[in-house]
Amino acid sequence: MTPTALIADDEPHLARALQAQLATLWPALQVVAVARNGAEAAEHIAALQPDIAFLDIQMPGLTGLEVAQGIEGRTCVVFVTAFDDFAVQAFEQQALDYVLKPVKAERLQRTVERLQQRLLQPAAADDARLAQLLQRLLPAAATATAAPQAAPTRLRxxxxxxxxxxxxxxxxxxxxxxxxxxxxxxxxxxxxxxxxxxxxxxxxxxxxxxxxxxxxxxxxxxxxxxxxxxxxxxxxxxxxxxxxxxxxxxxxxxxxxxxx
The missing domain is CATH 2.40.50.1020 (LytTr DNA-binding domain)
Structure with a gap:
């Protein structure tokens, strides 16, 4: 079966560049959609169920983290990020795929090789690692920009x-x-x-x-x-x-x- 992928990036020239690199490194991979923002990516993933989603972290509407949070199928997530060293370490510790911007061919080649192996294996372990990573990064991303607040009153x-x-x-x-x-x-x-x-x-x-x-x-x-x-x-x-x-x-x- 032909492997399929989605690319989500709000910078069209970066999305096109990544698609061109993938075409060279993995000719059999079919890019079924290129999304311009998080909401569009979430809709395409739900409708097309691609094997892989290359998600930019920082996108308007929904971030790549939030898109990954809503995935219900077996789509494997690769984050494309310009995040700092702390976030990169978190990806490494959870054994998830990521590539740093600007995307280098040597690093993308290693990601392609890992993905090719991963598509042959059950997704359960990857799902658990993704859940752990999102639990760590989503609250951190929210609190990084939020002002300190008093303990909330519970709704009745x-x-x-x-x-x-x-x-x-x-x-x-x-x-x-x-x-x-x-x-x-x-x-x-x-x-x-x-x-x-x-x-x-x-x-x-x-x-x-x-x-x-x-x-x-x-x-x-x-x-x-x-x-x-x-x-x-x-x-x-x-x-x-x-x-x-x-x-x-x-x-x-x-x-x-x-x-x-």
Missing amino acids: WVRASVGELTHQVAVDDVLFFRADDKYTCVCTADAEHLIRTPIVELLPQLDPERFVQVHRSTVVNLDHLAGTRRDDTSRLFLRLRGHAQELPVSRAYVHLFKAM
Whole structure:
């Protein structure tokens, strides 16, 4: 089977240069999409399920880290980064592939060789390493630019307005929160409500012992967890009491449910 890849970089000339280098070093590799930003990369990965995603770290909309966090399939991630030595050491320690900008042919050749070997092996170990790396780097990236804040007050109620009517939704009753375009969907067993507060602002206000993020766009209430299921490709899904549809877990969070 022909191996496939996606390249995501907000600088088109760098994306073209990487594609040209790959064509020389790995002629059999088919680049199925070139994304100009993180959101576009996430959409292409979900639709095309490429074997490999070369993700620039710093992109508008979603960073390469956030795109990797939301991957649900078997796509292997290679970060293309201009990060400092600390981040590079983290990649090395987790045995993940990365290439530094500007991309050098000798370094990319080693990455190609590692990828060719990795595609012949099960992805479970790589998924675990990716999860560990993202857990280390995502909070660090967020706190690096955030000002110090006082300990947050835990939410007890969520206010959702529809016209002149305002619903007071008890947080205890919430099955999950899901990002929905410019809104956040608040799902209970009885109804769904839309609020304008983004998930990234909601999460620090929720009890971390009960509410966990399982996908870039989804936070679930573990109090309502009924069970888990894996499909034929080892993707993990959650079943919640009072909700008919299963919720997918991206591989960055699969480790949270190892005992289930």
